[in-house]
Amino acid sequence: MVKKKRINKKPVLIMVVILMLISLGSFYIASTHQNDVEAYQVEGLPIQHQFLTINPYSRSGKSLHRVNGIVIHYTANPGSTAKNNRNYFENLRYTKTTSVSSHFIIGLDGEIIQCIPLNEIAYASNNRNRDxxxxxxxxxxxxxxxxxxxxxxxxxxxxxLMKTYHLQSQDVIRHYDVTGKICPKYFVEHEDQWKEFLNTL
Structure with a gap:
């Protein structure tokens, strides 16, 4: 009579438990992170808080440890709305075509959508994302x-934002000032208008 070989189920069981713990841990971290966001509010400003889902392409969830400046951009998409651009950032988690996002988007009616918490980096300003x-x-x-x-x-x-982070007008820059990219286009091509904007701050 041939003896049946007993399969040791212990390693398999241990592996299943480990995988479950990892999944639960990831869920806990994601949930905690989603709830621990900095929803910025300013009296008299219509800021909507529509945070992107954490993903590698538009919201990494990486911490922004300090803020040394504010970078101004333009969408380069004439006539598009703040919502259109926010949805573009959100859909990058599916399309995976590039890595880009912004903390805020200001629309054609003056509405503002906050996409990224202020304690996280956005993918907008290259080597200045970090601050x-x-x-x-x-x-x-x-x-x-x-x-x-x-x-x-x-x-x-x-x-x-300048008041919140104790910044001066010289800490407000264009994307152009970081990389030389023509962004925001009008303020790059009309230096006088950029200076006038800074003088209003």
Whole structure:
């Protein structure tokens, strides 16, 4: 009579338990992180908090340890809304085409969507991601010039952030000042308008 070989189920059981603990730990970390966000609010500003899902392409969840500056961008997508651009960032977790995001997007009606908590980095300003808050601005046409509603919300938001982080107007820069990219286009091509903007802060 051939004896049946007994299978030691212990290693398999241990492996299953370990995998379950890892999954539970990841879920706990993600849940805690999602709840521990910095929803920025400013009196008189219509800020909507629509945080991106944590993913490698638009919201890494990496900590922003210090804020030394504010970087202004334009969407380079004439006529698009703040919601359109926020959804583009969100969908990158599926399309995986690039890594990009911003803390705030200001729309054509002056509405503001916060996409990334202020205690996390955004993928917007290259080597300055690690110490800056980024603001994307919508614009109605190819010139890249912000309309009055967008411009006014930008001024108010930047002033509030400067106060929050004890920054000066020289700490407010363009994406262009980081990499030489023509962004925000109108403020790069019209240096006088950029200086005028800084003078309002």
């Amino acid at each position: 800056t808050i980024s603001i994307e601005c919508c614009h109605p046409d190819e010139s890249g010039k912000f309309n009055e509603e967008t411009y006014n919300s930008l001024v108010k938001l930047v002033r509030a």
